[in-house]
Amino acid sequence: MARYIGPKTKIARKFGEAIYGDDKAFEKRNYPPGQHGNARRRGKKSEYATQLMEKQKAKYTYGILERQFRGLFKKATAADGITGDVLLQLCESRLDNVVFRMGIAPSRSAARQLVSHRHILVNGEKVNIPSYHVKPGDVVAVREKSKSLDAITSSLSNASHPYEWINWNNDKMEGTFVSTPERIQIPENINTQFIVELYSK
Structure with missing residues (x-):
């Protein structure tokens, strides 16, 4: 399927x-x-x-x-x-989910598309695999050329960044995956x- x-x-x-x-x-x-x-x-x-x-x-x-x-x-x-x-934590650590949680995309499917189209960097390197496992301390950022994309700027303007396990820097358009969230922190x-x-x- x-x-x-x-x-x-x-x-x-x-x-x-x-x-x-x-x-x-x-x-x-x-x-x-x-x-x-x-x-x-x-x-x-x-x-x-x-x-x-x-x-x-x-x-x-x-x-x-x-x-x-x-x-x-x-x-x-x-x-x-x-x-x-642990299963939910692994789901939360996927790159497409982290991009969604950071507010770079309005949904996980939109986040998956951004990752696949090489708009996202992890620790300064382009990563186009949505299932990539993000580790604590990793920095996820919007690629320089992609920072002016309407889809990204629109999503970030509506984002509230309520998650304790993510530090977001709006000026740099990058965030740090501080730690793997505990089950109680995951809202699903x-x-x-x-x-x-x-x-x-």
Whole structure:
């Protein structure tokens, strides 16, 4: 399956929450998609269905395909710490996610595009791999030639930079990934225990 590029509101409605950020269309119709919408009777979900839904939510939120996600889970299993928490930390350490968190792009998909098109530097070097693992102390910056791009300046003008694990310098258009965030600092509403249980079967 290729990366999902369809209507984001439809996916948000599927999970019952705005996983892609503020969404006026979702607020108007925050019930599951489909011909019968809210009227359709839905039985109690099985344990497997609940676990699968949580995994799908995490994959859609971070824009990661199954093979990559499974690879991250294997890394998380081998690392020290709680597997579910480490899994989310690995997702947060991806370059496309860090670019999004710094406010350089308004969404993770936009951040992925900026990285792929070589607009982003890591420690002064061009990196065009969205899944690149950013380490504490790494400096992520907008390439000099790209600083005047409307997409970037517009996104930064609306950014609030609320994340404690990132230091942002607006004048230089660069930020430091100070530390890997703790689970409590990550705002995504994902129950990683369900994902761990699913992959452990």
